[in-house]
Amino acid sequence: MSLEADLLADRRRLRRRLTFWRLVAIAVFFGALGVAAAMRAPGALPGAQHVLRLPVSGTITEDRRIVQALDRAATDNAVRAVVVAIDSPGGTMAGGEALHAALRRIAERKPVVAVMGATAASAGYMIAMPAQRVFAREATVTGSIGVLLQSFDISELMERAGIRPLTIASGPLKDQPSLFRPLTEEGRAALDRVIQDLHSQFVDMVAAGRHMEAARVRTYADGRVFTGRQALEAGLVDAIGGEREARAWLAAERQVPESLPIRDVQTRGTAERLVSQVTESMMKTLLSEWLGVDAPRALWQPRP
Template sequence: MTGFPQPDLAHDLLADRRRMKRRLSVWRALAVLLALGGLLLLGGWRLGPAGLGGHLVRLSVEGTISDNRELTEAIAAAARDPLVRGMILSIDSPGGSVAGGEGLHDALASFRNDKPLVAVMRGTAASAGYMIAMPAGRIFARDSTLTGSIGVILQSFEVSELMRSLGVQAEMITSGALKGQPNPFRPLSPAGRAALEGVLGDMHAQFVAMVAAGRRMTPEQVAPLADGRVYTGRQALELKLVDAIGGEPEARAWLAAEHEIPAATPVRDLDPRGTAERVLGFSLRALVKSVVSEWLAIDGVRAVWQLPG
């Protein structure tokens, strides 16, 4: 029996070896984690946000533009996000309310103060749909894109003759001669028309100023182009209302060349809509508000292009 470890001694030696192996495993795991952390840190310093998963955001503006607080807040959040390297603004819209276009224009201008913004016009980017492209550092359009329509419009209807033939008369009590104009139940007075034309003229001047600033032109240069007509993408390029013919691939190439954002950078859609709106494809509340304001109130002054009907 001599020369052989006693049973208790052999058990102790085995336990010590197991403890040493566990300690070595812990230290090895810590060394691996430290090495990975160092690589990530070095990659972040060398590549900036892209080294930490940086991406572009794509904002698709489609259909009628209305005042949208959730959207402007989402744009502001993207501007603050260190992982967002820039934005592709994809437009297919005939326009919308003047206030809605102005709010979106200002939110995008604020984004562009911090990060690159490029606009891509698709089928239609007219009126307020053109307005929101003005803050972009570069604007691309298709040859056949319908754009421009720099102007504002207020529509109402007047059915006093129809009501008279039906023997119906509408009574209206107002605090002033211009309150309640336009009104579908009585003709627009000369004073009312002059007042509304003044409102539209001021809004139109604001629109022209946005275009002049965005396109690096003077208001005098923009004015002859701002009579409400639409242009094709090719015409708009000749008039310097857009910068180039192309789509999203050309926009990605421009971001790579001018802002060193690789063409392979991932793109994530910016969508602040709620679940119901995403399912339906539109907001019922915005639709009702648009219809009411279009036909019944001064709030319906819009920057929208529409086919004559």
């Protein structure tokens, strides 16, 4: 029995050593892979000309790292153009404004095209406005030029439950809107002024981006959505198409060759991305090799 136990212990130690050296080999492999990719990939060398792609999906909020990456791209001579690939139902007004401003700064220096996917509505439409050319699919859902503020009132429910909220505020508008009492006429008027000002800002962005009179934009700015075909007819987009058509337009109108490689905006440095890849691979190895094989068997071994 003692000999069998010794053999089992040696076997476990051997597996642990093999796992360690496997992890080392994976780290070396990915390090070499990263260096090789940087040296061999077309257009991947530092300073090589390329087209930058900014994918925008999901809810749009303010992202400092994306804005900083776009500001660097604006002064990077290697970036010949920017493709904004949008698939978003919208987001915060401030988030859309920040991205809109960053793209406008780039558009003052180099070509920017926007490509709309399934959805590019509200703030998703707003961020397309700095582009010199806006493409949409025929079935794209876009538009929704408007601003929304939502809340709800549970005061009646609380009253039925015998709950009385206590609010101490510095002024009558500080708690407007409130969950605990109905919106007052004064509060509604104050919030309406805020919404109308934000709406005017949105309209101005569209008017500037689409080269329209603000009055004309307001006829479309009632919150409705459009299909890509409807948006084209209304002048809210320039053409039907996707990234392929966008690249062809850049080549024909802005002399940006279609042969140039395209790179996504990276908010992490090369070293950070490489470390992330290595860490992910190491964790997978640990889970499969250590926890999946050694740990349960080391914790319990059936006696013969």
